[in-house]
Amino acid sequence: MTINQLNLPGEATLDPTIEFNRPLSEHWQQPKAILLTGATGFLGAYLLDELLHQTTADIYCLVRCSDGNAGKERLKKHLQFYLLWNEDFAHRIIPIVGDLSQPLLSLSEQEFDYLATHIDIIYHNGAFVNASRPYSTLKAVNVLGTQEILRLASLKQTKPVHFISTIAVLFSSAYAQAVKITETDLPDLSTLKGGYKQSKAVAEQLVTIAQKRGLPASIYRCARMLGHSKTGIMGNFQDLLSRMLKTCIQLGQFPEIEMEPDIVPVDYVSQAIIYLSKQEAYLGKAFHFLNNQQMTWQSLMAEIGSFGYSLEAVTYDEWLAKLKKNVKTDPIYASLWLMVSTANQLFPLNDQLDDSYTRQCLTKPSIVCPPVDKKLLYTYLNYFQKSGYIKFG
Numbered sequence: 001m002t003i004n005q006l007n008l009p010g011e012a013t014l015d016p017t018i019e020f021n022r023p024l025s026e027h028w029q030q031p032k033a034i035l036l037t038g039a040t041g042f043l044g045a046y047l048l049d050e051l052l053h054q055t056t057a058d059i060y061c062l063v064r065c066s067d068g069n070a071g072k073e074r075l076k077k078h079l080q081f082y083l084l085w086n087e088d089f090a091h092r093i094i095p096i097v098g099d100l101s102q103p104l105l106s107l108s109e110q111e112f113d114y115l116a117t118h119i120d121i122i123y124h125n126g127a128f129v130n131a132s133r134p135y136s137t138l139k140a141v142n143v144l145g146t147q148e149i150l151r152l153a154s155l156k157q158t159k160p161v162h163f164i165s166t167i168a169v170l171f172s173s174a175y176a177q178a179v180k181i182t183e184t185d186l187p188d189l190s191t192l193k194g195g196y197k198q199s200k201a202v203a204e205q206l207v208t209i210a211q212k213r214g215l216p217a218s219i220y221r222c223a224r225m226l227g228h229s230k231t232g233i234m235g236n237f238q239d240l241l242s243r244m245l246k247t248c249i250q251l252g253q254f255p256e257i258e259m260e261p262d263i264v265p266v267d268y269v270s271q272a273i274i275y276l277s278k279q280e281a282y283l284g285k286a287f288h289f290l291n292n293q294q295m296t297w298q299s300l301m302a303e304i305g306s307f308g309y310s311l312e313a314v315t316y317d318e319w320l321a322k323l324k325k326n327v328k329t330d331p332i333y334a335s336l337w338l339m340v341s342t343a344n345q346l347f348p349l350n351d352q353l354d355d356s357y358t359r360q361c362l363t364k365p366s367i368v369c370p371p372v373d374k375k376l377l378y379t380y381l382n383y384f385q386k387s388g389y390i391k392f393g
């Protein structure tokens with residue numbers, strides 16, 4: 001499928017046999033069984049932890065693995081890595097060996113039927129998260145996987161679906177002139193560029209079609225997530241910002257660009273999602289997780305300088321030229337070069353994005369997004385150093 005052949009609005013079709021005319025699971029508010037996808041990922045670890053603490057349900061986790069024991073071991077190691085493992089909860093974590101990219105999630109009809117019968121509510125967080133892959137590569141997991149989740153939600157009792165999306169689905173020229181982009185705005189499939197955004201936007205559209213067919217489904221659009229605000233722990237550093245930070249530190253230079261990278265700590269997002277998903281009044285709504293107290297790129301670089309790294313400000317073109325010159329000396333430069341040379345904008349300015357409705361709904365005082373300040377930055381840089389991702393300054 002070439003870019004020219006891709007008819008994105010045409011991709012957003014939900015199997016007409018998926019209908020939601022059965023009663024809602026009677027336990028959806030006090031679920032006995034929850035399906036969580038993507039529990040072995042970054043946000044998934046924290047969603048699993050929240051669900052274990054905030055509910056008494058068994059959490060069925062769709063995991064790619066050879067068998068149930070391997071799945072259990074994977075999930076245990078994963079939670080241990082994030083310092084979230086609690087043996088007392090172990091019996092409530094039930095791995096389901098499956099694959100989002102396959103029909104029926106690669107389960108047998110009996111297994112799919114068993115899940116459809118027992119699950120009360122679904123958190124669909126799993127995805128192929130990769131900004132440099134084309135839509136055609138991501139479609140099976142992100143789009144067709146979402147369709148299989150909606151199929152599961154439709155069978156037996158109707159199960160509310162909580163779909164994790166990205167705020168990037170709204171980064172399209174259709175919104176260039178908008179003063180505000182709010183939670184009720186929808187991705188514009190005809191103008192959206194970039195395979196990952198496209199695949200998440202089409203998946204959102206499938207969820208929207210399912211809503212129109214009667215499914216109570218909520219959508220959670222997250223900005224760029226970094227580590228826990230207290231520990232800074234991150235499972236991988238594949239995102240653009242982490243690569244930019246490491247590259248600038250290693251090159252000793254940063255580009256002078258006008259931007260404010262929107263960073264939300266993963267613990268804010270996971271707590272907010274689970275809190276909002278438990279309020280009946282918010283079922284079927286969309287939410288934005290943004291950081292309204294950001295730091296400009298220049299201030300961020302100045303803070304990194306004060307952490308012991310010497311960083312020189314240069315023009316964007318000079319910085320790009322240096323990056324290009326060094327592409328063969330470190331794999332991180334090559335991967336960053338690929339990202340920056342194909343991106344329309346490095347970190348699109350986000351001042352149109354609005355999360356007023358989400359903040360209005362987040363009435364629990366303990367769930368607030370921490371500001372991007374010296375303290376948060378130091379937590380992250382400390383973890384970057386402790387994990388060996390960057391060398392000490």
Ligand SMILES: NC(=O)c1ccc[n+]([C@@H]2O[C@H](COP(=O)([O-])OP(=O)(O)OC[C@H]3O[C@@H](n4cnc5c(N)ncnc54)[C@H](OP(=O)(O)O)[C@@H]3O)[C@@H](O)[C@H]2O)c1
Nearest residue numbers: 038040041042043099100101125126127165166222224225
């Ligand atoms: N990270 C961010 O900054 C960010 C920002 C906005 C939105 N989001 C959204 O948040 C969600 C979680 O993102 P993340 O950063 O936590 O991603 P992640 O760390 O890459 O985790 C992705 C999860 O999806 C699972 N997965 C991928 N392909 C699968 C398949 N074929 N079958 C079953 N499971 C599969 C992965 O399983 P394996 O462990 O087996 O690979 C993993 O558990 C995604 O929906 C993403 O779009 C993330």
